[in-house]
Amino acid sequence: MNKIIIANMKMNLYDNDIHNYIKEINSITLDKNVIFCPTSIYIPYFLHHDFSLGIQNIYCEDSGAFTGEISPRQAASIGIKYAIIGHSERRSIFKENTKLINLKIKATLKNDMIPVVCLGETKIEKDCQLTKYVLKKYLQEVLKDISSDKIIFAYEPIWAIGTGVIPSNEEISSTISFIKQEVIKLINKKTKVLYGGSVNLENINTLKNIKSIDGFLVGGLSNNPEKFIKLVKEVRK
Numbered sequence: 001m002n003k004i005i006i007a008n009m010k011m012n013l014y015d016n017d018i019h020n021y022i023k024e025i026n027s028i029t030l031d032k033n034v035i036f037c038p039t040s041i042y043i044p045y046f047l048h049h050d051f052s053l054g055i056q057n058i059y060c061e062d063s064g065a066f067t068g069e070i071s072p073r074q075a076a077s078i079g080i081k082y083a084i085i086g087h088s089e090r091r092s093i094f095k096e097n098t099k100l101i102n103l104k105i106k107a108t109l110k111n112d113m114i115p116v117v118c119l120g121e122t123k124i125e126k127d128c129q130l131t132k133y134v135l136k137k138y139l140q141e142v143l144k145d146i147s148s149d150k151i152i153f154a155y156e157p158i159w160a161i162g163t164g165v166i167p168s169n170e171e172i173s174s175t176i177s178f179i180k181q182e183v184i185k186l187i188n189k190k191t192k193v194l195y196g197g198s199v200n201l202e203n204i205n206t207l208k209n210i211k212s213i214d215g216f217l218v219g220g221l222s223n224n225p226e227k228f229i230k231l232v233k234e235v236r237k
């Protein structure tokens, strides 16, 4: 199966840019495993062009007095299939904790969407050799009372996001295998794990050869349509 490639466009680009962006990406044929997660207000533009769509964040209730939030039921009703949950920026800036992430995963699954659950260690945790401990604890908490095999995980070392620095291939491979083993222990299901954190046109050649990686979560680069197309072509070679 084709590796999954998710464009996490974050809070970037303005209306005009988005129209140009869509024009550019329309110039090639993209399979359904290339998933765009633009800023939420732009999602309908992408839907009109039949791209696979994800939302960068989601709430854990179907409806109600939650100003500014978007529910999985609302997202699913317009054809959004994926939801990024627990991105490190949500955890650090917006103080999301594992309890909320667990509720968001459950609400997303209930609405037949696919949660893309992010996890990763900080630089200090890495330096103190706490990576496996931290990831194990996080997985135990976010997967509490969940047994679905629909979840996709995205291993994103926090220190690699937007920095241009990434772990060695051996480190990535070993951590991804560890995450897969832990998920099997917890929910008895095989899972897909993506890598994210400074994926770019220089490192994609080696990253794509790491067998355990099921795909990529791409941040900064995904806002440049030309570069993003090049990256997709490289992964699909």
Ligand code: PGA
Pocket: 008, 156, 160, 161, 162, 163, 196, 197, 198, 199, 217, 218, 219, 220, 221
């Ligand atoms: P980056 O972001 O590719 O810019 O490092 C990845 C992410 O935050 O998902």
